[in-house]
Amino acid sequence: MVTYDERHREGKGKEIAALLLGPVVGLVYFISLPFIAIATVVALVGKKVLIGTLGVARNLASFGWRPTEAYLAGKKKKIRDKD
Secondary structure, X not given: OOOHHHHHHHHXXXXXXXXXHHHHHHHHHHHHHHHHXXXXXXXXXXXXXXXXHHHHHHHHOOOOOXXXXXXXXXXOOOOOOOO
């Protein structure tokens, strides 16, 4: 049977590693935070620009279909004057 002291000694290495790596991980996070913020802003602005561009393209590519103007009788023909 493993005693409490033996289990406690095995966990000491992990505790010391966590204490030593904590500031390093914090420094890496602190240094990368501006890059994360810039990437977030670029992604949001890019999304807005893309949505705006697709909206304009959708309006330009419309075929002008209006269901209320069916023209079922056809277009009126112009009468040509005979000379």
